[in-house]
Amino acid sequence: MGKRIGMEVSLAAAEAVKQAKVDVISAYPITPQTHIVEHLSEIVANGEMDAEFFCVESEHSALSVCLGSEATGARSFTCTSSQGLALMSEITYIASALRLPIVMIIANRALSGPISIWNDHSDVMSIRDCGWIQYFAENGQDVYDHVFIAYRLAENRSVLLPVIINLDGFTLSHVIEPIEFIEQEKIDQFLPPYQPVHRLHPDRPVSMGGIALPSIFTETKKAHEVAIRSSMSKILDTWKAFGEMTGRYYHPIETYKTEDAETLIVIMGSYAETASVAVDLMREEGRSVGLAKIRLWRPFPFEDFKKATLHAKQLVVIDRAISMGGPGGPVASEVKAALYGEPMHPAVYNYAAGLGGRDVSPADFIKMVDKAEIEIEEGNREGFEIYGVRE
Amino acid sequence: MTKPDSEWTWKELPEGTVMLEPGNADQYRTGDWKTLKPVLNKALCIHCGLCYIFCPDMSYSLDSEGYFIVDLFYCKGCGICAKECPTGAITMVAETEEK
């Protein structure tokens, strides 16, 4: 059992990057990711880590630098939020199409406009289809653990896909939590140095990033699609190996008091912990409520999700972003897609809550469940509303 | 021989569609593009190599006698060699169909 230290989650993330022996870090500051890059620069400046760390002139360049260095075979890292992610979004699609195993932490923050520095998931929802493996962390230990899991998974020769670790900006990035640090020797065994399949080196000249004519483009997309779908088995293997090393096992969907629950709250990210408090409160009142936490967002774990939720009467899906003019929240629309093929499935009531950093307390969760149950009772089986709007 | 793009199956693509055969573009016959081709009058040639160095398509190479000879497989018929030849040893003539 490693050392257990109370540490701000951003700093723990930086420590994980150090322990993962990352080779190249490109940094551009944006609230609320700043503490991660600040601590990393301290770590490098103090000689605690042998890496090329430099500040670039924009997030677009931050990710572009990572593509360049990863292509030479150097383990690369960057992190961003909100507008920075939007700016580099062009490159995210390219990174995954080129199958470069970069790991990026996103401290989720609302996308402008209006400009907001506070937490919601609209930033990462804007690159839903970019082809990266995407994970939502719930707490500090989760974030720390997943840096190692992400690199081992990404660099696996039958995966070779970049990975995003989402952590809620401020509400998770800036809080102090107990983090159990893993001994360096164990990490070194879990995460050996990166061995690329193809690399940029004069000894074996390759050309990466050519132009694809219509006659071949579809095949390249199919290859990518197959890669991300089939990464699921490797994701599960990596979690299993990690669990065997640390005793902490992760799953695509994690459930809390769902087995006999009629109503399930479905949510991603750190607000799941608040939701679990609400579940406990409701259970004390004898209500049949549980919580299904989606951890793996891409590739979407359809089978695990159905296994966890099909038995319920209704799902209260709490989104942290809105698909404007569309079906409400992105998570709810994917949940509904997951359930569509089933002859019998729960009703889904969808809220968008906690937008732009608005707090969602256990009492709010209870109110949301209350209202959802009533709406569904009255026949509204596919409602969507923004929670807590002042009319 | 590299297969043309329209014949690749998705399984055959390397990861990231990386191209593993350096310089395999040299299988492509850009020589089909030309309407004029360069013709060398060896009597006037001073072996300076300007035709060789100025060719954007790397079509010239040195033969065993020391003359720079064009490879019509690649030559696009731009006429730079003829224009730059200091002695006028190269003339552009219309391409005719090869029987």
Add this chain to the structure above:
Amino acid sequence: MTENLNVYAVRTLTQKEYFSPGHRACQGCAEALALRLVCKALGRNIVIASATGCMEVVSTPIPFTAWRVPWFHVAFENAAAVASGIESGLKVLMRKGRISSKKIVTLALAGDGGTADIGLQALSGALERGHNFTYICTDNEAYMNTGIQRSSSTPFGAATTTSPAGKVQMGQVTWKKNMPAIAAAHNIPYVATACPSYPIDLIQKVKKAASIEGPGYIQILSVCPTGWRSAPELSIKLGRLAVETGIFPLYEVENGKYHLSLDFPRLKPIKEYIKLQGRFRHLTDTMIEEIEKRVHKEYEELKEKAKKGV
């Protein structure tokens, strides 16, 4: 005259071609020739980061590549950022002993659009950070690959599809952005201009830039017969005329000191250059005079800088 001295020197260059034939550039493309010469200058131990543009598209239509050296294309505006990543990756891998230490030149290639416009930010950042790489801007004076639209490197008066010669506005209304000066303002060790019409000079400058520690920037004038509406066989002659008229002077800036590579006792009249290009067909005599005055003024300023050793 200088060309005559160079005539036999061509034979001393390497016969190796690291940029293969079979690429899909237009007939008479001086940009392809520029890249061919760059490859001759640098040899096989390089890694190229290329921006989107003519050269990227014509050299790598999947599954064919004209590159016999490692080559990487990501997007339009980030050649310098990708090159920064490549340089850092190679550096740290060698330092950690994961690859053997040897000299590998990191080369960034971009057009004028990908340098002076959309790529300016990434270039500025890479130059400021002082990465050990060489940045080459092949300047064909417009966004040629997308169909001849103007860039900030398009010369005054030139007709492009987004700065057409119309009844009210006649061609490009602004003057060509001075990218070498912008690069030099970053206080990098080496800046140069070059032209494939002067192949030995170009090769020497590329070799020099690659051998110097730190960033090097070279702007290579690339005659484009398609975009400039000139005859393909004139691409070398036009490059020469651009230099001889003072429109594209060849010079170097080494640690802030200017050196002219070629000086002429008298500059040729720009009409000789302009009349061979359809993109200048609409220029009035007044406009030509205005252009010539400015060209001469800037040439004199350049000579002053070179004289002062400034």
